[in-house]
Amino acid sequence: MRLELGKIFIKDVQFSDSTRVENGILYINKEELLKEISGDERLKSIDVELAKPGEEVRIIPVKDVIEPRVKVEGKGGIFPGFISKVDTVGSGRTHVLKGAAVVTTGKIVGFQEGIIDMSGEGAKYTPFSKTNNVVIICEPVDNLPQHEHEEAVRMVGFKAAAYLGMAGKNVEPDEIKVYETLPLLEQVKKYPELPKVIYVYMLQSQGLLHDTYVYGVDAKKIIPTFIYPTEVFDGAIVSGNCVSACDKNPTYVHMNNPIIEDLYERHGKDINFLGCVITNENVYLADKERSSNYTAKLVEFLGADAVIISEEGFGNPDADLVMNCNKIEEKGIKTVLVTDEYAGRDGASQSLADSTPKGDAVVTAGNANEIVILPPMKKVIGHPEAADVIAGGFAGSLKEDGSIEAEIQVITGATSEVGFGYLTAKGF
Amino acid sequence: MIKVVHYLNQFFGQIGGEEKAHIEPFVKEGFVGPGMALNAAFKGQAQIVATIICGDSYFAENEEKAKETILEMVKQYQPDLFIAGPAFNAGRYGNACGSICKYVKEKLNIPVVTGMYIENPGVDLYKKDLYIISTKDSAAGMREAIPKMADLALKLVNNEEIGSPEEEGYIERGIRKNYFAEERGSKRAVDMLIKKIRGEEFKTEFKMPDFDRVAPNPPVLDITKAKIALVTSGGIVPKGNPDKIESSSASKFGKYSIEGVNDLTSETFETAHGGYDPVYANKDADRVLPVDVLRELEREGKIGELHKYYYATVGNGTAVANAKRFGQQIARELIADGVQAVILTST
Numbered sequence: 001m002r003l004e005l006g007k008i009f010i011k012d013v014q015f016s017d018s019t020r021v022e023n024g025i026l027y028i029n030k031e032e033l034l035k036e037i038s039g040d041e042r043l044k045s046i047d048v049e050l051a052k053p054g055e056e057v058r059i060i061p062v063k064d065v066i067e068p069r070v071k072v073e074g075k076g077g078i079f080p081g082f083i084s085k086v087d088t089v090g091s092g093r094t095h096v097l098k099g100a101a102v103v104t105t106g107k108i109v110g111f112q113e114g115i116i117d118m119s120g121e122g123a124k125y126t127p128f129s130k131t132n133n134v135v136i137i138c139e140p141v142d143n144l145p146q147h148e149h150e151e152a153v154r155m156v157g158f159k160a161a162a163y164l165g166m167a168g169k170n171v172e173p174d175e176i177k178v179y180e181t182l183p184l185l186e187q188v189k190k191y192p193e194l195p196k197v198i199y200v201y202m203l204q205s206q207g208l209l210h211d212t213y214v215y216g217v218d219a220k221k222i223i224p225t226f227i228y229p230t231e232v233f234d235g236a237i238v239s240g241n242c243v244s245a246c247d248k249n250p251t252y253v254h255m256n257n258p259i260i261e262d263l264y265e266r267h268g269k270d271i272n273f274l275g276c277v278i279t280n281e282n283v284y285l286a287d288k289e290r291s292s293n294y295t296a297k298l299v300e301f302l303g304a305d306a307v308i309i310s311e312e313g314f315g316n317p318d319a320d321l322v323m324n325c326n327k328i329e330e331k332g333i334k335t336v337l338v339t340d341e342y343a344g345r346d347g348a349s350q351s352l353a354d355s356t357p358k359g360d361a362v363v364t365a366g367n368a369n370e371i372v373i374l375p376p377m378k379k380v381i382g383h384p385e386a387a388d389v390i391a392g393g394f395a396g397s398l399k400e401d402g403s404i405e406a407e408i409q410v411i412t413g414a415t416s417e418v419g420f421g422y423l424t425a426k427g428f
Numbered sequence: 429m430i431k432v433v434h435y436l437n438q439f440f441g442q443i444g445g446e447e448k449a450h451i452e453p454f455v456k457e458g459f460v461g462p463g464m465a466l467n468a469a470f471k472g473q474a475q476i477v478a479t480i481i482c483g484d485s486y487f488a489e490n491e492e493k494a495k496e497t498i499l500e501m502v503k504q505y506q507p508d509l510f511i512a513g514p515a516f517n518a519g520r521y522g523n524a525c526g527s528i529c530k531y532v533k534e535k536l537n538i539p540v541v542t543g544m545y546i547e548n549p550g551v552d553l554y555k556k557d558l559y560i561i562s563t564k565d566s567a568a569g570m571r572e573a574i575p576k577m578a579d580l581a582l583k584l585v586n587n588e589e590i591g592s593p594e595e596e597g598y599i600e601r602g603i604r605k606n607y608f609a610e611e612r613g614s615k616r617a618v619d620m621l622i623k624k625i626r627g628e629e630f631k632t633e634f635k636m637p638d639f640d641r642v643a644p645n646p647p648v649l650d651i652t653k654a655k656i657a658l659v660t661s662g663g664i665v666p667k668g669n670p671d672k673i674e675s676s677s678a679s680k681f682g683k684y685s686i687e688g689v690n691d692l693t694s695e696t697f698e699t700a701h702g703g704y705d706p707v708y709a710n711k712d713a714d715r716v717l718p719v720d721v722l723r724e725l726e727r728e729g730k731i732g733e734l735h736k737y738y739y740a741t742v743g744n745g746t747a748v749a750n751a752k753r754f755g756q757q758i759a760r761e762l763i764a765d766g767v768q769a770v771i772l773t774s775t
Binding site: 124195197258259261262263265266270271305306308310334336338339341343346347348350351352355356357359360361362363364365366367370408416417418419420421422423424425426427428 | 556590592593600601602603604605606607608609610611612613614615616617618620621622624625630632633634635636637638639
């Protein structure tokens with residue numbers, strides 16, 4: 001499977017009378033966009049605002065971040081199973097509006113939504129302070145059940161990203177990157193001397209607003225399976241999560257999975273990257289056992305010498321991470337784990353809920369409990385009072401002057417467990 | 429000039445060996461023994477004004493009293509810095525250095541530094557509270573340890589930023605701090621993976637703690653013949669807590685006879701545990717240590733017999749190293765007494 005990813009660099013976003021990309025500026029016809037994403041009777045109102053890097057703007061509570069992409073050549077379309085039919089994606093050519101992002105906000109769904117600050121201390125922790133954000137504010141009708149609320153907002157985000165992505169369809173990209181993974185036996189033959197690597201991609205699936213979807217299927221219900229890395233770049237995996245903001249993978253991060261990108265960087269040089277095994281993080285012990293058994297079996301079956309395993313979330317999924325590590329290492333296959341830590345506000349507590357001596361190679365995205373003070377912003381898009389209730393916040397997090405004292409857990413993408421960010425921790 | 433008080437045991441204080449381990453704390457002006465090298469290592473920036481010497485056994489057996497006495501001695505000199513040891517692998521000395529450093533730091537709010545070998549039991553007990561310079565296991569490591577202790581101590585007094593354990597030479601305190609790395613996490617993961625594949629040296633960013641998992645024993649075949657013992661971390665002790673087991677961070681366990689005891693009452697037993705609401709345990713300690721029920725089962729012939737001693741400690745912030753040591757000692761005694769099964773109760 002071969003995918004050309006054409007990146008169109010977006011340096012600014014502005015409202016205009018038509019939606020188009022010109023000279024690196026994404027112009028948006030707001031009316032047309034609203035028309036495109038409206039129609040769900042579960043939502044009382046939808047509005048759009050823009051938030052750009054460096055502005056004194058806070059977005060809260062953030063549900064998802066999505067990158068505008070469009071399929072230019074090859075089968076299927078972006079977000080198969082949601083926006084497009086379920087054709088297999090990941091080959092041909094896809095255009096990306098690199099530097100733009102859709103951010104969904106509005107009344108809080110659950111407790112676990114995030115904050116994006118476009119400047120100040122908080123901006124250092126979120127990758128989405130560097131993107132030109134098209135913020136979609138969705139307010140639900142009264143008494144809408146939470147899971148319906150989540151679904152309605154999720155779909156609006158995908159629709160907006162797909163709509164904006166279309167603006168890049170006929171634009172010549174600034175940069176084209178080619179990614180290719182062959183069918184297994186051919187791929188193995190292509191670099192017979194290089195160590196074979198698989199990426200074990202754990203998807204948040206604890207349920208109750210902690211969900212991830214693969215081609216439209218709830219990941220709770222999958223048996224671990226193989227996926228070509230390039231399928232992910234076309235939005236085959238999307239987020240339906242209201243889990244802690246710092247270490248969930250927003251849809252944007254799935255589409256740009258940095259472990260896949262960085263494995264491709266060494267593909268054909270130092271390693272032979274065979275592809276991804278996706279697995280889930282269900283809450284029942286039998287599910288954990290089955291999924292980790294299956295994952296280890298698949299990794300062995302595919303002939304891997306080594307794997308990177310990334311977790312999504314914390315606490316309960318730490319058990320899945322440890323099971324995957326143990327069972328894969330027991331087969332003589334080397335592992336590197338990517339996780340984050342919950343070591344308490346003082347950093348002195350036990351970081352993970354489970355542990356294994358076999359996990360001797362761990363990359364950490366930092367301690368999510370560390371406290372940060374976010375300065376007041378001139379403009380807040382959304383509902384600032386959510387700061388007191390989102391995971392990582394506490395009663396009194398939101399100060400009278402508009403500043404917020406909270407754990408970095410509240411910041412979208414702060415401790416990305418696919419290593420999207422630079423934050424890490426060390427022992428003192 | 430920065431004023432320093434130094435703490436030593438009887439051996440390093442040049443009083444004598446084990447036969448002098450009972451001596452009470454006393455003060456000498458200026459430096460003593462290893463204090464000479466320490467004083468020199470300060471390179472004129474600080475000076476040892478007094479040395480306090482105390483026997484290891486005395487400190488261990490009279491910890492509270494010793495701490496008070498030593499604190500008073502330290503106060504007289506109004507020091508800016510307190511240093512103890514290094515204790516290398518001497519267990520009681522390590523505990524004393526850790527304990528007195530922690531106390532001085534709490535009460536006088538001045539920087540404290542000590543030094544120990546990584547396996548000294550004092551390390552697990554105090555590394556979270558203190559900077560403990562990592563030393564060799566014997567006094568042969570003195571020359572290496574002293575400059576590190578002096579450097580770190582001066583940095584603390586001067587409020588300079590303290591670097592990582594590797595940079596400063598102290599034992600990792602288990603405190604995690606965030607920072608921004610030069611490469612993103614995914615790149616660091618791929619780099620680490622390639623090193624691991626090639627068998628090259630790599631450094632994990634998070635060392636997984638080694639959980640001591642115990643495989644369960646096979647079930648007792650005939651419980652009606654078995655001799656059963658009770659062991660608790662719920663702090664149940666005879667009224668008055670005869671062994672003075674600490675309410676938190678226990679350093680010992682107790683062994684108590686329940687021969688002829690059919691029921692624990694509020695007159696006879698209580699809990700020493702400081703980590704839970706003790707009201708219901710004090711009213712009826714059987715709630716934590718079920719002697720009454722086991723006596724009934726014994727009478728009914730449903731178990732062989734209840735062992736005549738029970739063991740108790742307080743599982744409240746207790747260091748894993750201590751808990752492990754208690755467990756090993758208790759297990760040895762139970763096996764020697766022919767006990768076949770144990771009911772462990774926690775709170």
